[in-house]
Amino acid sequence: MGGEDLVGDEEDFGTRDAGETERWRRTCAIEGHESEVKSCGWSPSGSLLATCGRDRTVWVWEAHGEEEFECAAAMHGHGGDVKRVTWHPTEDVLVTTSYDESVKIWREDADGDDWSCVRTLGGEDGNGGEGHASTVWCASFEPRALDDGRVGTRCVTCGGDGKLIVWNGKGFCNTDLEFGTSFECGHDRAVLSCSWGRNGLVAAGGGDNSIRLYGEVDGTWREVVKVENAHDDDVNHVEWSPHDSSLLVSASDDGTVTIWRLS
Amino acid sequence: MSFSGAVKIAPDALSDYIAPSQDCVVALDGGRVRIDDLGDAGEVAVRSRRSAPETRAPTGEAVKVTLSDCLACSGCVTSAESVLLEQQSVDEFLSVRKRLRSMGRGIVDWNLGVIVVSVSPQSLCSLGKVYGLDKQDTWTKFSGLMRDMGAYKVYDISGARDLALVETYAEFVERANGGAPTPLLASACPGWVCYAEKTHGELAIPHMATTKSPQQIMGTFVKSAVARDLGVSPDRVYHVSVMPCYDKKLEASRDDFMRGGVKDVDLVLTTGEVVVLLEKAGLHHLREAPNYAYDLMCDGFRVPPESEIAAHFVSGSGGYAEYVFRRAAAEIFNTPIMGAIEWVQLRNMDMREATLTVNNEVVLRVAVAYGFRNIQNLVRSLKMKKCKHHFVEIMACPSGCLNGGGQLPAPEGMSNKELVDALDEHYRIVERERNRVDVDFLYRAWIGGAPGSQPAREILRTQYHIRDKTPVGMIQLGNNW
Numbered sequence: 001m002g003g004e005d006l007v008g009d010e011e012d013f014g015t016r017d018a019g020e021t022e023r024w025r026r027t028c029a030i031e032g033h034e035s036e037v038k039s040c041g042w043s044p045s046g047s048l049l050a051t052c053g054r055d056r057t058v059w060v061w062e063a064h065g066e067e068e069f070e071c072a073a074a075m076h077g078h079g080g081d082v083k084r085v086t087w088h089p090t091e092d093v094l095v096t097t098s099y100d101e102s103v104k105i106w107r108e109d110a111d112g113d114d115w116s117c118v119r120t121l122g123g124e125d126g127n128g129g130e131g132h133a134s135t136v137w138c139a140s141f142e143p144r145a146l147d148d149g150r151v152g153t154r155c156v157t158c159g160g161d162g163k164l165i166v167w168n169g170k171g172f173c174n175t176d177l178e179f180g181t182s183f184e185c186g187h188d189r190a191v192l193s194c195s196w197g198r199n200g201l202v203a204a205g206g207g208d209n210s211i212r213l214y215g216e217v218d219g220t221w222r223e224v225v226k227v228e229n230a231h232d233d234d235v236n237h238v239e240w241s242p243h244d245s246s247l248l249v250s251a252s253d254d255g256t257v258t259i260w261r262l263s
Numbered sequence: 264m265s266f267s268g269a270v271k272i273a274p275d276a277l278s279d280y281i282a283p284s285q286d287c288v289v290a291l292d293g294g295r296v297r298i299d300d301l302g303d304a305g306e307v308a309v310r311s312r313r314s315a316p317e318t319r320a321p322t323g324e325a326v327k328v329t330l331s332d333c334l335a336c337s338g339c340v341t342s343a344e345s346v347l348l349e350q351q352s353v354d355e356f357l358s359v360r361k362r363l364r365s366m367g368r369g370i371v372d373w374n375l376g377v378i379v380v381s382v383s384p385q386s387l388c389s390l391g392k393v394y395g396l397d398k399q400d401t402w403t404k405f406s407g408l409m410r411d412m413g414a415y416k417v418y419d420i421s422g423a424r425d426l427a428l429v430e431t432y433a434e435f436v437e438r439a440n441g442g443a444p445t446p447l448l449a450s451a452c453p454g455w456v457c458y459a460e461k462t463h464g465e466l467a468i469p470h471m472a473t474t475k476s477p478q479q480i481m482g483t484f485v486k487s488a489v490a491r492d493l494g495v496s497p498d499r500v501y502h503v504s505v506m507p508c509y510d511k512k513l514e515a516s517r518d519d520f521m522r523g524g525v526k527d528v529d530l531v532l533t534t535g536e537v538v539v540l541l542e543k544a545g546l547h548h549l550r551e552a553p554n555y556a557y558d559l560m561c562d563g564f565r566v567p568p569e570s571e572i573a574a575h576f577v578s579g580s581g582g583y584a585e586y587v588f589r590r591a592a593a594e595i596f597n598t599p600i601m602g603a604i605e606w607v608q609l610r611n612m613d614m615r616e617a618t619l620t621v622n623n624e625v626v627l628r629v630a631v632a633y634g635f636r637n638i639q640n641l642v643r644s645l646k647m648k649k650c651k652h653h654f655v656e657i658m659a660c661p662s663g664c665l666n667g668g669g670q671l672p673a674p675e676g677m678s679n680k681e682l683v684d685a686l687d688e689h690y691r692i693v694e695r696e697r698n699r700v701d702v703d704f705l706y707r708a709w710i711g712g713a714p715g716s717q718p719a720r721e722i723l724r725t726q727y728h729i730r731d732k733t734p735v736g737m738i739q740l741g742n743n744w
Contacts, residue, residue, distance in 0.1 A: 031646075032639050034462070062610075070610060071639040113611045114636075114661070 006211065006227050006248065006260040028067045032059060032074065039084045043092045048072070050094050052082035058096050058106060060115055073115035077104060079124065086139040086155075093175040095155065097136035102126055103157055103167075105177060121167065121177060130179045134160030140196045147198050147245050154180060156202050158191035164204060164214065166221070183221045186212055195248070197240035199262070201225075203248055205235030211250055211260070231256065351512040351531055353539045356412075359501055359530070365413035376499040379489060380409045381418040381481045384697075385507040385579060386534040388690045389670045392682075394549040398693045405537075407553035412540055416489065420504070421575075422560040422700035423481035425567070427451065428574060428586045429702055430723045431474045433715030435587050435654060439595065444469060446630075446652040448641075449583035451476035453514035454659030455638060456727065463642050464729030470645065473724040477581065478504050478511055479520050482527025483722055484560065488709050497525045504528050505537055507667030510659070519725050533669025561708065565701040575694040577604075579687055580633070580663030584617070584656035588629040591653075592619050596626055606631070613637050613661055616652070629654045634661035665690060 034055035041050050049061040049069065056078045061069040080099030087094055094106040102123025108115050122131015136159045142152030153169035155177055164185050167177035185191060189207030196202050201224065202214045209232065213225035231252035241247035246262040363375045371377050382405060391401035406417040435447050450456050450471040459467040475483070481504065486497040493500070504511070514520070515528035532540070546552060570589035574582025585604060593599040598621055606615040613634045619627035630652045632641050638657060644650040660666050665686045666679075673682035712718035 031643070071636040071643070072610075074636045074639060 006213070006225055006230075007263050008227070008230065008258045008260050028069060030061060030069050032071060033057065038082060041085045041087055043087045043094075044090050045092055048092055050085040050087065052085045052096055054081045056080060056082060056098075058082055058085065058094070058104075060094070060106075075106060075115060075117065077117045077120075078102065081135075083135065084138050086141065088173070088175050089141050089144050089152075091173045091175050095139045095141075095177075097139050097157055098123070099135045100124065101132050101134060101136060101159070103131065103136055103139060103177075105175070107175070119176060121179070122165075130165070130182060132157065132159035132161050132163060132165065135190065136160075137191060138193045140194050140202070142196045143198045143242075145198070146200055148200065150200075152196070154196075156194050156196050158185075158194040158204055158206075160190040162187050162189070162191060162206075164191065164194060164202065164221070181221065183214075185214065186210070186223050186226060192234060193237045193239075195239045197248070198242070198245040199240075201240075201262075203238045203240060205230070205238040205250055205252075207234045209233060209235060209252075211235055211238060211248075213262075225262070227260075230260075231258065351515070353532065353536050353543065356503060356530055356532060356540070357543065360413040363413070363501065365415070369410075369415065371415050373495060373499075376501050377415045377493060377495060378413045378501045378503060379416045379418070379485050380414040380503045380505065381420050381423075381478075381485065382409075382505040383420045383477070383507060383664075384424070384575075384690070384693070385664045385667060385670070386505045386537065387419075388579070388665065388686055388693060389507065389534045390537065390549060391693070392686055392689045393671045393674065396549060398696055401549070402557055403554040404549045404552040406557040407555035408537075408541060408544065408546070408549065410555050411544055411553060414503070415493075416558045417555070418481065418485070418489075418558050418560060420477050420481045421697060422702070422705070423484060424477035424575075424581060425571060425699065425702045426480050426705060426723065427474055427477045427581065428571060428583065429706075429714050430719060431472050431583055432587055432590050433719070434472055434474055434724075435591065436595070437715055439591075439653075446470060446650055446655045447472050449581070449654070449656045450474075450727070451581055451583070452658045452660075452664075453508065453510035455657045457510065457513060458638065458659065459642075460727055461730045463645075464727075466645055467642065468727045468729060471727055473726060475520075475723055475725045476511075476514060478506060478514065478531075479527055479725065480723055482515070482520060484709065486522070486525060486527050487722075488560075497523075501529050502527065503530045503532060505532050505534065507534055507664050507670045508660070509533060509668050511669075534667075534671055535669055538671065560700045561704050564698045565703070567699040567702070571699070571702075572695075573604075575697075576691055578631070578656070578663065579665035579690045580631075580656065580658045584629045584631045584654060587654045588617050588619070588627065591627055591629075596621055610640070611637070613663075614640070628652045629656075631656045631663075633658045633663045635659060 033051065033053045035053060037051055037053040039052050043050065047063055049063060050058065051061065052058045056076065058075045058078065059071060060073040062072045063069055078096065078098040078100050082096050082098045084097045085094060092108065096104050096106065100123050102125065103121040104117050105119040106115055106117050120126050121129060122136070136157050139155055139157045142154040144152050146152050153174040155167045155169065157165050157167065162184060163182055165182045166180040168180040170176050170178055185204060187204065187206035187208050187210060191204050191206040194202055194204045200215065203211060204214065205211045209229050211227045211230040212223055214221050215224040230250065231254045233253035235250055235252050237251040239249050248260040248262065250258050250260065360378065363378060364372045365378050387401050387405060390405060391398060396404060409417045431449060438447055448470045459471065482502055485502045486500060490497045490500045504515070512531040515526065515531045520527045541549060570586050573589060574586035577585045588604055589600050596619060598619060604617045606617050608615050614630070614632050614637045616628060616630045618625045628651050632638060632655050638659065641650065641655060641657065658664060660668065662683045666683045673679050706713060706719065710718050710722050
């Protein structure tokens with residue numbers, strides 16, 4: 001795998017006026033967060049929407065048609081800015097990552113009346129388990145159907161400590177997580193985004209402008225591809241295409257979005 | 264988010280009111296005041312997130328944030344709890360007691376002042392359940408404890424709560440007759456009031472019932488009728504209220520509840536803080552406190568209308584929705600409710616609705632909405648002009664006031680849910696047995712007018728304020744915050 005490389009195809013998407021265009025129509029505005037909203041995401045069932053933000057809260061919204069959303073839960077628990085919401089790939093179970101250095105797992109209560117945090121990994125309330133030593137920026141689940149036929153059950157997180165942590169799934173549909181392994185990655189600054197691809201590789205982008213790919217070889221995680229200066233500024237987001245397992249997209253503070261092909 | 268000093272509350276309890284979610288932004292030099300880094304001295308140190316060492320304000324003086332600052336600022340949704348603790352604490356109570364040289368048990372230095380305590384039924388319910396005492400014992404032991412701690416009079420707030428119901432209904436009728444926009448929102452919950460003023464002022468305030476909360480009605484009563492009875496000026500009466508809720512401390516600090524520089528409620532202690540007081544008195548159990556009779560707002564009881572009994576029997580949060588529904592059904596729609604109202608659960612247990620159908624048409628819709636998420640949905644429906652309710656009883660805590668953030672935590676081995684259920688059951692029994700003060704008499708003798716009359720409006724109602732988003736609250740901090 002060492003010979004593989006990422007080939008970039010940069011595209012400047014530019015900026016466009018917010019609001020209505022010929023093809024897009026604003027159907028609904030959801031308000032409730034007190035300040036910056038950092039992340040949002042659809043649940044696998046499509047009926048729920050999660051949001052999180054600087055006000056330290058995590059919200060779950062229930063869709064009633066495309067123009068109506070009801071707040072199913074507004075949850076306190078994180079001690080700091082909540083950076084990212086990530087849904088489990090098949091179940092309506094939510095993972096959040098935060099400035100408080102923890103990863104939290106949220107799910108609906110047994111009586112279906114409310115949502116609550118069922119586990120905290122790392123951070124002050126992390127039950128003494130291993131975790132990140134700085135802001136946890138992002139989480140990504142291992143795809144259920146991997147290209148080599150295996151069934152993914154794990155989750156990876158990345159942090160300001162320059163580490164990636166792989167959490168092993170356990171319990172019902174592997175919706176619960178426990179510490180698996182942690183490895184330093186080559187990034188010498190915060191790792192801001194990670195994405196676990198169908199090809200089994202974890203892509204990571206960071207504050208050092210680089211994009212790196214990590215592969216598991218005989219149970220050990222190693223850097224297999226490195227693109228230094230992939231962007232001219234922080235790489236805020238990397239994501240594998242769910243359909244084409246060699247296609248990666250990255251977004252950066254340099255104002256560009258780049259599509260990469262793993263060759 | 265931790266409380267310093269002697270106040271002990273369950274970590275869970277913190278999540279059941281609208282918690283401050285951001286660091287306080289009130290500071291002289293534009294720096295932020297870190298709520299969780301407050302010093303022991305009650306001083307607020309200015310600290311920026313990324314520079315670890317503490318930096319003091321330029322003058323060398325620590326920046327002091329008062330409750331009034333909290334109320335005026337929109338930096339966070341509710342208050343800085345550390346500020347509340349500093350100004351509204353057990354220690355503050357003890358220092359006032361010392362200052363007044365109040366020995367309790369009737370020994371008062373009238374030149375210095377007199378301590379009057381009023382207690383919410385939710386606090387008594389929590390104390391009774393956790394200490395395993397029946398209604399009568401809880402009352403006399405609580406009264407005995409407070410008298411040992413310097414109180415001259417100890418009142419039950421229930422009477423003020425009955426007044427709040429009657430006056431809220433008068434307001435409901437006025438609005439219905441005047442064609443005011445629906446719904447009317449019961450606004451006795453300070454968490455809701457604070458949130459509404461700071462984030463949805465223009466939208467929500469026209470809907471908010473202006474009838475004061477039971478605590479503030481009691482405050483007005485103590486500083487007028489009780490002070491007059493005792494023959495002292497209102498500023499010589501130190502009024503302490505005991506509440507299931509931290510945000511009541513904030514409510515008591517509103518300028519609207521101050522007349523001639525005298526606050527109607529000087530200090531609010533939570534149910535949990537009563538336990539701290541108990542420990543300070545050297546007692547291990549409420550049972551060890553002396554028995555002492557409690558005081559009544561007026562002599563003479565009455566048999567109240569069923570609507571009033573049912574209100575408290577059904578709801579641990581004041582019973583506004585139940586009361587308004589019953590009276591409106593009987594008096595506006597000539598369809599008195601016999602037996603129980605059918606409360607239909609909407610999207611969760613804390614969102615319920617009752618409807619009255621006359622001639623196959625729904626003529627009255629009343630709802631209960633507890634907890635932050637249901638407040639969100641309600642505000643959303645207001646905004647989209649889709650709210651069909653005529654009246655909504657709003658409380659910020661999930662499960663309402665019995666589950667207030669200031670209540671005693673569940674004993675070991677009991678979940679919070681089980682505790683709330685147990686409190687609910689206990690409360691119903693207590694409310695069935697409770698003697699009712701004569702509300703009509705209070706309207707006549709104290710207020711000097713009928714419900715909704717000019718004197719009643721002056722004494723029993725308040726106002727709300729739109730809190731602008733202040734520039735200081737909008738400070739953007741770098742570093743990916």
